[in-house]
Amino acid sequence: MQPINSTEKNPLSSLDVWEDDLLERYPDPESIAKGKTTEEYRNYETPGRDSVREFYRLNHMYQTYEFVQQKRAEFLPFDKKEMSVWDAFDFLNQLVDDSDPDTDLDQFQHLLQTSEAIRRDGHPDWMVLTGLFHDMGKVLCLFGEAQWAVVGDTFPVGCAWSDKIVYPEFFQLNPDKDVEQYQTKYGVYSPNCGLRNVHMSWGHDEYVYHMLKDYIPEAGLYMLRYHSFYSQHREHGYDHLMDDHDREMFKWVNLFNPYDLYSKNPTPPNWTELKPYYEDLVAKYLPAKIKF
Numbered sequence: 001m002q003p004i005n006s007t008e009k010n011p012l013s014s015l016d017v018w019e020d021d022l023l024e025r026y027p028d029p030e031s032i033a034k035g036k037t038t039e040e041y042r043n044y045e046t047p048g049r050d051s052v053r054e055f056y057r058l059n060h061m062y063q064t065y066e067f068v069q070q071k072r073a074e075f076l077p078f079d080k081k082e083m084s085v086w087d088a089f090d091f092l093n094q095l096v097d098d099s100d101p102d103t104d105l106d107q108f109q110h111l112l113q114t115s116e117a118i119r120r121d122g123h124p125d126w127m128v129l130t131g132l133f134h135d136m137g138k139v140l141c142l143f144g145e146a147q148w149a150v151v152g153d154t155f156p157v158g159c160a161w162s163d164k165i166v167y168p169e170f171f172q173l174n175p176d177k178d179v180e181q182y183q184t185k186y187g188v189y190s191p192n193c194g195l196r197n198v199h200m201s202w203g204h205d206e207y208v209y210h211m212l213k214d215y216i217p218e219a220g221l222y223m224l225r226y227h228s229f230y231s232q233h234r235e236h237g238y239d240h241l242m243d244d245h246d247r248e249m250f251k252w253v254n255l256f257n258p259y260d261l262y263s264k265n266p267t268p269p270n271w272t273e274l275k276p277y278y279e280d281l282v283a284k285y286l287p288a289k290i291k292f
């Protein structure tokens with residue numbers, strides 16, 4: 001792997017640029033059924049598009065099987081920091097968008113809008129909690145990680161890349177293209193082995209899944225772990241690695257996705273009013289301190 005300079009670390013003016021771009025690609029919840037979205041998206045041009053392209057170029061070039069193993073070894077021991085939940089949200093909010101501080105809500109507001117939209121629809125309280133935490137893994141940026149190693153669509157490593165992944169042409173830059181085993185349909189895996197046996201590209205999804213895996217029900221853990229796996233939950237590019245249990249659990253991932261993507265609203269929720277509910281919810285499921 002080549003050394004990474006600072007422009008390669010942060011090609012986007014903020015992490016939100018990636019999420020705004022997802023909205024261009026999947027403009028409405030029904031785009032899951034239309035099948036044409038990806039092509040329309042590829043032909044769509046906006047001023048922000050170049051930085052998003054560059055972001056995916058770097059993501060697809062550097063997210064190798066080996067890179068994923070390195071990051072797992074680095075971050076999954078959870079020996080970096082220990083914080084209370086509320087300190088953790090303050091920490092996450094240090095991730096500010098310096099290019100455009102007025103128009104974007106902070107990270108906590110996005111989390112709260114997601115969880116409130118879930119609550120409004122009467123879903124179980126652990127799903128509300130999942131909404132509140134789903135992007136906590138973005139703290140990886142505050143540990144010095146590059147944007148393309150924190151956000152972006154995730155995908156399996158160690159097997160052939162689906163052409164349903166956004167900007168698939170950039171995988172030509174990934175050294176794994178020269179590893180014969182990684183280029184077969186199943187790669188290091190076996191047919192319908194189940195996603196629990198599959199290594200995903202490294203980012204905030206995998207990290208927050210491991211952070212909370214002992215505390216919330218399995219359906220919530222699937223939402224955390226696979227919420228950026230658009231090439232499967234929207235495009236079905238990896239049915240051949242899924243088992244029946246994954247298929248059952250992905251109903252929850254699909255239920256969750258619109259709350260993440262379409263709950264953004266310029267008006268921040270009233271935190272003072274909501275605080276007591278969330279303090280009880282957090283105390284019900286989580287320990288006093290969380291490890292990072």
Ligand SMILES: [Fe+2]
Nearest residue numbers: 134135227228
């Ligand atoms: Fe996310």
Ligand SMILES: [Fe+2]
Nearest residue numbers: 110134135260
């Ligand atoms: Fe999100």
